[in-house]
Amino acid sequence: MGKIVTVVNQKGGVAKTTTAVNLAAGLAAEGKKTLLIDIDPQGNATSGLGISLPEGSPSIYEILIEDLPAGQVVLPSNYEYLALLPSSLQLAGAEIELVGAKDREHKLKRALKGLADLYNYIVIDCPPSLGLLTLNALAAADSILIPLHCEYYALEGVGHLMNTYNLVKRHLNPALAIEGVLLTMFDARTNLAIQVVDSVKEFFGRQVYDAIIPRNVRLSEAPSHGLPIYYYDPKSKGSEAYIRFVLEFLARNQDPGLSVLVPPEEEKPEVKSPIGEIKPVDLSKSGKSSFLTKGRKRKGK
Ligand SMILES: Nc1ncnc2c1ncn2[C@@H]1O[C@H](COP(=O)(O)OP(=O)(O)OP(=O)(O)O)[C@@H](O)[C@H]1O
């Protein structure tokens, strides 16, 4: 049975989609059969893989509303081992249409029953809300992965997310675990970002990944080219950071990959003196030295 990981945070723009797309593409690159599920009506994960749904083709909407078997909706991607369950704009209405449905929170879980055996990992990209679409993703998952934007309000809303997580565990999915917390859009130039990292680590402890995703313009450009970062700019800092994250994800799951993704070399922190560069003093040439020499000479006289 494949592991189902839901990328969730009701806050908008914290890099849920960027993380879901690059985690799924990274796992596939490492030889893991992976399915990326786009359960967000915005369809950013679908377009982020360079896929536009042909008109009239079914999407996850038909799975949730018309009980279409999920296998009929899965599309291949441009990458070996990576498949997509696409979203469509229609999905925006599903949140309301599901309200009266029987067992409405378990629609996705039921649809994935036959599919989970075909994949090593299923990664679900959620919309920025805790509505019925997200609840379906939480009810279907083995674990949740929480991206947190390194900014002042990073932890705002996390309490609400944790309440929802606990409610889902109590009522819908007792086995739901926390996969990990990924810090995103880190800007090393600001003290604030460093403080945010500290407070998130205080709150979540070992659940925070060592890999931290920096703010990187190549990451923001990649979706408009429909490419995961490893194929858009493999040498960028963004690509290096997501490679570190994917390898850490696999290591935490004790699941060796094919070693296709090359981890970047460990960066040695540059130690700078607060008063600038310190140059070694050549005592033989300094005035002090000559004074001492003279002194000694005098003494010897
Ligand atoms: N590390 C990064 N550096 C710079 N830009 C980034 C980074 N990560 C994501 N972005 C950009 O920030 C924006 C928001 O990211 P993304 O769409 O992944 O967030 P999201 O949480 O899925 O948003 P939504 O809540 O709307 O679904 C996008 O334009 C994305 O390209």
Ligand SMILES: [Mg+2]
């Ligand atoms: Mg998104």
